[in-house]
Amino acid sequence: MEIGILGSGNIGGNAARRFAQAGHHVRIANSRGPQSLRALVAEIGPNAQATSAQDAVDASDLVLIAVPWTKREEALGEIEGWDGKIVVDAMNPYTEDFEIEDLGSKTATEFTRALVPGARVVKAFNTIYYKRLAGDGKPKGEKDRLAIPVASDDAAAKRVVMDLIDEIGFDPVDNGGLVEGGRKQQPGSSIYNQPIGAKEMRAELARA
Numbered sequence: 001m002e003i004g005i006l007g008s009g010n011i012g013g014n015a016a017r018r019f020a021q022a023g024h025h026v027r028i029a030n031s032r033g034p035q036s037l038r039a040l041v042a043e044i045g046p047n048a049q050a051t052s053a054q055d056a057v058d059a060s061d062l063v064l065i066a067v068p069w070t071k072r073e074e075a076l077g078e079i080e081g082w083d084g085k086i087v088v089d090a091m092n093p094y095t096e097d098f099e100i101e102d103l104g105s106k107t108a109t110e111f112t113r114a115l116v117p118g119a120r121v122v123k124a125f126n127t128i129y130y131k132r133l134a135g136d137g138k139p140k141g142e143k144d145r146l147a148i149p150v151a152s153d154d155a156a157a158k159r160v161v162m163d164l165i166d167e168i169g170f171d172p173v174d175n176g177g178l179v180e181g182g183r184k185q186q187p188g189s190s191i192y193n194q195p196i197g198a199k200e201m202r203a204e205l206a207r208a
């Protein structure tokens with residue numbers, strides 16, 4: 001699959017490594033431009049390319065958004081052509097002081113959705129600490145795999161993201177629709193940043 005990654009830091013950079021290792025082609029973009037990503041793409045190898053954010057979106061079937069919440073408008077606002085793309089929102093609504101922003105009755109992904117018109121939005125990768133994403137994946141069928149929840153209103157998009165999570169060594173857990181599921185996996189929830197398996201995660205989500 002052609003995957004675009006906006007944000008090349010803890011989550012974006014490590015997701016890029018995992019996706020490329022699984023055989024996907026990744027186009028990575030950040031705020032400083034493709035030149036600043038030369039070392040990262042060289043390290044990842046031939047499945048990785050540094051591009052502009054617009055090129056990463058244009059050329060990809062799926063785009064992972066892994067920029068700081070406070071930069072989302074700057075990062076996404078001028079990009080065009082979201083229609084039909086699967087957009088995976090990994091962002092959590094932290095302020096620059098690392099406080100959780102009060103979004104009233106809304107979930108973070110509802111704000112993201114407004115910035116990517118026509119996209120098939122999926123909330124995933126926001127609950128897993130980047131070091132676990134980087135190092136704790138295990139082959140399919142192996143015991144004690146960690147779980148990653150996935151929420152979306154688009155069943156086909158959700159399936160694509162769940163398969164991708166499985167390929168990179170984690171057990172995907174279907175967490176329902178975008179708003180309700182997104183709420184259950186936001187910072188402070190019982191499954192947020194918890195290194196737990198699929199069975200335990202399903203039980204926690206059912207209780208939430």
Ligand SMILES: NC(=O)c1ccc[n+]([C@@H]2O[C@H](COP(=O)([O-])OP(=O)(O)OC[C@H]3O[C@@H](n4cnc5c(N)ncnc54)[C@H](OP(=O)(O)O)[C@@H]3O)[C@@H](O)[C@H]2O)c1
Pocket residue numbers: 006007008009010011012029030031032033036053065066067068069071074075076090091092093094125126127128129130131
């Ligand atoms: N850290 C975690 O364990 C973790 C876990 C789950 C979810 N998350 C979420 O994932 C997101 C990224 O977190 P992180 O820890 O990976 O952050 P990070 O290490 O600080 O990386 C942020 C990345 O976003 C890029 N960026 C900033 N402004 C941008 C813009 N206007 N356009 C394009 N790219 C821009 C930065 O590019 P430059 O380097 O060029 O500035 C950098 O590559 C956050 O929303 C966070 O809540 C983090």
